[in-house]
Amino acid sequence: MVSLELRDIGVRLGRANVLSGLSAGPFQAAEMVAVIGPNAAGKSTLLRRIAGLLAGSGQVLAEGRMAYMPQQSAVGAALSVYEAVLLARKQGRESWRVDDRDMLAVDSALDALDLAGLASRSIGALSGGQMQMVGLAQALAREPDILLLDEPTSALDLHRSHEVLALLRRWCRERGLIVLAALHDLNQVLRYCDKALVIAEGSLVAQGAVSQVLTPDLLRKVYRVQARLEPCSQGIGHLIIDGAL
Amino acid sequence: MIRILARLWLAVMLPWLQPTLAAGAAEPITVTDAAGRQVEVQQPVERVILGEGRQLYILAALDRENPFARIAGWRNDLKEADPETWHAYLEKFPGAAAIPSFSGLEQSLIDIETAVAQKPQLVFLNLETKRATEEARYVETLAALGIATVYVDFRHDPERNTEATIRNMGRLLGREERAEALIAFRAEEIQRVTDRLAAAKPAPPRVFIDRAAGFYEDCCHSFGSGNFGALVEQAGGMNIAKGLIPGTFGQINPEQVLVADPDQVIVTSGDWRAYSPAGKWVPVGPGADQGAVQDRLAYYPTRPAYSGTNAQKAGAFHAIWHQFYNSPYQFIAMQQLAKWFHPQLFADLDPDETFRQLHRRFLPIDYRPGYFATLGGGN
Amino acid sequence: MAYRRVTRRRLFILAGLALALVFSMALDVSVGPAGLTLPEVVRAIVMPASVPDQMAVVLWQIRMPVAAMAVVVGAALSVAGAQMQTILNNPLASPFTLGISAAASFGAALVLAFGVAIVPVALDYVVPLNAFIMAMLASLLIHGLTMRRGVSVQTVVLLGIALVFSFNAALALVQYLASAEALAAVIFWTMGSLGKASWPKVALVCALLVLILPIFARRAWALTAMRLGDDRAASFGINVARLRLETLLLVSLLAAIPVAFVGTIGFVGLVGPHIARLLIGEDQRFFLPASALSGALLLSASSVAGKMLLPGAILPIGIVTSLVGIPFFFSLILSNAKRPW
Numbered sequence: 025m026v027s028l029e030l031r032d033i034g035v036r037l038g039r040a041n042v043l044s045g046l047s048a049g050p051f052q053a054a055e056m057v058a059v060i061g062p063n064a065a066g067k068s069t070l071l072r073r074i075a076g077l078l079a080g081s082g083q084v085l086a087e088g089r090m091a092y093m094p095q096q097s098a099v100g101a102a103l104s105v106y107e108a109v110l111l112a113r114k115q116g117r118e119s120w121r122v123d124d125r126d127m128l129a130v131d132s133a134l135d136a137l138d139l140a141g142l143a144s145r146s147i148g149a150l151s152g153g154q155m156q157m158v159g160l161a162q163a164l165a166r167e168p169d170i171l172l173l174d175e176p177t178s179a180l181d182l183h184r185s186h187e188v189l190a191l192l193r194r195w196c197r198e199r200g201l202i203v204l205a206a207l208h209d210l211n212q213v214l215r216y217c218d219k220a221l222v223i224a225e226g227s228l229v230a231q232g233a234v235s236q237v238l239t240p241d242l243l244r245k246v247y248r249v250q251a252r253l254e255p256c257s258q259g260i261g262h263l264i265i266d267g268a269l
Numbered sequence: 270m271i272r273i274l275a276r277l278w279l280a281v282m283l284p285w286l287q288p289t290l291a292a293g294a295a296e297p298i299t300v301t302d303a304a305g306r307q308v309e310v311q312q313p314v315e316r317v318i319l320g321e322g323r324q325l326y327i328l329a330a331l332d333r334e335n336p337f338a339r340i341a342g343w344r345n346d347l348k349e350a351d352p353e354t355w356h357a358y359l360e361k362f363p364g365a366a367a368i369p370s371f372s373g374l375e376q377s378l379i380d381i382e383t384a385v386a387q388k389p390q391l392v393f394l395n396l397e398t399k400r401a402t403e404e405a406r407y408v409e410t411l412a413a414l415g416i417a418t419v420y421v422d423f424r425h426d427p428e429r430n431t432e433a434t435i436r437n438m439g440r441l442l443g444r445e446e447r448a449e450a451l452i453a454f455r456a457e458e459i460q461r462v463t464d465r466l467a468a469a470k471p472a473p474p475r476v477f478i479d480r481a482a483g484f485y486e487d488c489c490h491s492f493g494s495g496n497f498g499a500l501v502e503q504a505g506g507m508n509i510a511k512g513l514i515p516g517t518f519g520q521i522n523p524e525q526v527l528v529a530d531p532d533q534v535i536v537t538s539g540d541w542r543a544y545s546p547a548g549k550w551v552p553v554g555p556g557a558d559q560g561a562v563q564d565r566l567a568y569y570p571t572r573p574a575y576s577g578t579n580a581q582k583a584g585a586f587h588a589i590w591h592q593f594y595n596s597p598y599q600f601i602a603m604q605q606l607a608k609w610f611h612p613q614l615f616a617d618l619d620p621d622e623t624f625r626q627l628h629r630r631f632l633p634i635d636y637r638p639g640y641f642a643t644l645g646g647g648n
Numbered sequence: 649m650a651y652r653r654v655t656r657r658r659l660f661i662l663a664g665l666a667l668a669l670v671f672s673m674a675l676d677v678s679v680g681p682a683g684l685t686l687p688e689v690v691r692a693i694v695m696p697a698s699v700p701d702q703m704a705v706v707l708w709q710i711r712m713p714v715a716a717m718a719v720v721v722g723a724a725l726s727v728a729g730a731q732m733q734t735i736l737n738n739p740l741a742s743p744f745t746l747g748i749s750a751a752a753s754f755g756a757a758l759v760l761a762f763g764v765a766i767v768p769v770a771l772d773y774v775v776p777l778n779a780f781i782m783a784m785l786a787s788l789l790i791h792g793l794t795m796r797r798g799v800s801v802q803t804v805v806l807l808g809i810a811l812v813f814s815f816n817a818a819l820a821l822v823q824y825l826a827s828a829e830a831l832a833a834v835i836f837w838t839m840g841s842l843g844k845a846s847w848p849k850v851a852l853v854c855a856l857l858v859l860i861l862p863i864f865a866r867r868a869w870a871l872t873a874m875r876l877g878d879d880r881a882a883s884f885g886i887n888v889a890r891l892r893l894e895t896l897l898l899v900s901l902l903a904a905i906p907v908a909f910v911g912t913i914g915f916v917g918l919v920g921p922h923i924a925r926l927l928i929g930e931d932q933r934f935f936l937p938a939s940a941l942s943g944a945l946l947l948s949a950s951s952v953a954g955k956m957l958l959p960g961a962i963l964p965i966g967i968v969t970s971l972v973g974i975p976f977f978f979s980l981i982l983s984n985a986k987r988p989w
Contacts, residue, residue: 075883076885077882077883092883093883094879094880094882094883095879097877097879097880099875099876099877099880101875101876101930102925102926102929102930103872103875103876103929103930103931104654104929106650106651106654107929107931108876110651111869111872111873111876111931112873112884114869115869115870115873115884115885115886116869116884116885117869118866118867118868118869120865120868120933122651122655127651143650143651144650144654159880162880349827350827350828374828374831375828481829481832481833484760484829484830484833485833485836486775486844487841487843487844488843490836512960513958513960513961514961515961518832519961519962520836520841520843520961520962521960521961521962522680522681522710522843522955522960522961522962523710523843524680524681524682524706524710524711525681525959525960525961527682527702527705527706527710528681528682528683542763543762543763545759545760545763547765547774573705573709573710574710576701576702576705576709577700577701577702577705591829
């Protein structure tokens with residue numbers, strides 16, 4: 025049974041406590057959780073700590089295979105998109121064999137993200153947004169149970185970012201994944217995510233259902249903006265930012 | 270008043286004028302040096318700088334009683350390349366150790382500060398340094414201080430330049446008689462080889478010169494048409510590397526040696542314990558231990574490059590002191606080579622004896638045999 | 649299935665490289681001043697007892713060790729360069745740029761000029777041993793400095809370049825102090841020569857390849873992932889620092905031993921991997937064998953070219969690899985503008 029729980033997570037980098045006393049969850053299957061907060065709050069650090077890339081105090085109790093997608097950086101290598109995704113899938117294996125199951129997983133990841141046309145393109149020739157999609161495909165191809173995504177839509181245009189988030193939510197529901205995504209667009213959070221973890225200055229400020237967590241009060245305190253939460257004609261809550269405080 | 274002042278002035282200046290007057294009495298000599306320059310040198314020459322230490326080989330024949338009397342400074346190549354000879358001289362003339370010396374390779378500049386500080390009248394430079402010296406304009410610098418520069422050569426083009434070099438050195442040092450005697454001796458000994466070869470015109474054996482054997486790990490380093498290569502040809506042999514190596518030094522494919530099927534192999538070597546302790550060098554040189562030489566030489570027929578060659582079948586392997594490539598006594602090496610190549614023709618030639626004669630008649634140190642060896646003993 | 653097609657094409661390319669290599673080796677063994685005909689060569693190889701002694705010696709003691717040495721050294725240097733470029737994410741990384749060759753030259757020069765042997769062993773192998781020890785010292789230095797935290801890939805590369813300059817300066821000092829004969833010997837050593845080849849040396853380098861290649865093979869996916877950047881590789885669960893260190897150590901061995909035996913042969917470790925990359929991409933499952941084959945082919949072809957350019961004499965192999973490799977490299981670069989890097 026897939027689950028993820030964080031108990032008193034802390035990370036020290038040098039002298040500073042980048043994260044401390046962070047407890048959250050337990051999260052269950054088919055839950056999409058947003059990790060939000062201002063710049064340098066510790067969102068990336070948290071995701072890396074959960075993924076096991078950083079050492080620190082506290083416990084990460086996870087049931088299920090994790091896949092982590094870091095923030096984008098430019099890459100130049102003589103690999104095609106297909107190979108890059110295949111590569112992600114084969115990590116941790118020693119055998120050179122690529123069987124039908126592997127190719128199927130890669131194909132479905134590429135198809136889901138509408139990348140099939142780019143399959144033979146060299147990754148050095150991709151735009152930032154395309155590369156980000158490939159990063160996502162890499163995470164998906166591993167057929168994980170827990171997806172940790174660091175700003176998966178930052179380089180994507182409106183169309184793509186909504187497409188991706190919709191896809192993630194669909195996979196989350198259909199395959200019973202836990203998705204933990206650091207997102208900066210709060211309206212996307214409202215529309216697609218179930219829960220939210222609000223991080224500011226290294227500690228957890230709030231957690232819970234999105235609609236309950238994202239209040240004007242919180243926004244004023246954490247983001248230092250004047251905001252209103254109002255339902256649109258469809259009944260979905262939207263944040264209207266009036267200005268910085 | 271003026272007359273008193275004039276006499277006073279003369280009285281004061283006279284001591285200073287004397288040496289100038291005296292010096293003015295000896296005629297300066299003009300020589301044509303190895304670079305073709307006309308050089309005027311004040312006489313007498315009491316202090317010289319040897320741009321190359323090995324110029325001592327000739328100087329010692331001219332200033333036999335005390336070869337170091339006039340040397341104000343020199344390059345230390347003699348000490349490095351021929352330590353045995355250096356020690357022989359040092360034993361007899363311990364004061365030589367105190368002579369200021371400087372380092373450098375054949376073509377590199379002399380240490381001009383040391384040279385100038387010693388206040389010589391003359392600097393002997395060997396021809397290899399000419400380009401560097403001209404670029405650094407040393408000749409002009411020295412001339413401004415009244416120091417003459419004379420180029421000498423007994424290595425670059427020995428056939429043409431050695432005699433002239435000896436003659437020049439003799440004139441400049443006031444030892445013309447000895448110089449002429451040395452020249453005559455050398456010419457005679459060379460002619461004993463060249464005359465007989467010209468008359469009999471024997472077929473030259475194919476010769477491979479294994480250069481600096483024991484210094485390199487791999488085979489087969491040799492000489493092209495210069496240096497030892499030229500010596501071999503003059504001695505009536507055929508250097509198989511001649512057409513193959515473009516310069517003076519180079520390396521041939523061992524296969525090529527095998528194919529060329531040399532009749533004789535000349536190994537040039539020396540005691541290189543200090544440089545190449547594990548190398549297969551043959552310790553020929555003054556005072557060599559014949560037993561050790563034979564032991565080491567015995568390795569050479571086993572080299573794959575010589576497999577199946579005439580030389581290997583006949584055991585025709587010889588070793589010769591590598592430093593001959595850099596010495597005005599090269600003509601002795603030529604005699605030995607000629608004797609190896611044409612033993613019947615030169616049955617009465619005894620290079621050891623020639624070398625002994627050279628030492629007895631001209632040099633202040635004793636001759637110590639060991640410069641040559643043949644596999645299986647006997648020269 | 650497009651990917652299967654790509655895989656098949658790559659296997660063809662590998663086969664093509666292997667074939668070219670076999671051809672080059674055959675040429676290397678058939679060409680030489682001894683003027684042997686092809687049937688004679690074949691007979692001397694297959695039935696050495698049936699040919700005259702000299703012919704057997706030419707083939708078995710002179711030509712074949714050289715041909716075999718070219719192949720194994722070329723492969724080793726190229727694989728070393730390939731993995732260096734992979735883990736340091738730098739297209740200019742090669743056994744040269746990390747200072748390994750320079751250190752080896754210095755070690756050899758110490759023996760040739762002063763008779764200074766680091767380990768006092770009176771073997772035939774004093775020069776290669778010295779060269780090897782210095783090369784390993786250099787790589788251990790880089791290894792040790794890399795283990796300190798916060799040292800980035802750029803720092804490693806800069807460290808390597810600093811070592812190159814340091815050892816070259818030390819080498820120049822040795823050359824300055826050396827006698828004329830020693831100087832000539834040192835210079836010949838630094839120009840590289842396959843003439844030092846012998847069967848024991850070939851066997852040693854071969855054994856090295858046989859031991860190390862499978863280690864790289866097991867890490868094929870991880871190594872390929874390194875090319876996506878440290879972050880991405882780490883996100884796959886790869887212990888990036890440890891993989892880098894291990895690979896550096898193995899690569900040092902792969903580079904130091906051949907260099908110790910044949911002197912500095914430049915360019916193969918740099919160009920071999922690039923040729924492989926341009927032909928076959930960076931998937932280590934193909935890139936690794938392709939690098940080995942390209943390097944072997946480059947050196948083998950250089951050996952043949954050297955023999956044909958100056959028949960009879962021996963041209964320092966380092967010169968030939970540059971003459972053979974550079975134009976080819978230029979043409980590959982210029983014909984593919986959209987290449988990565």
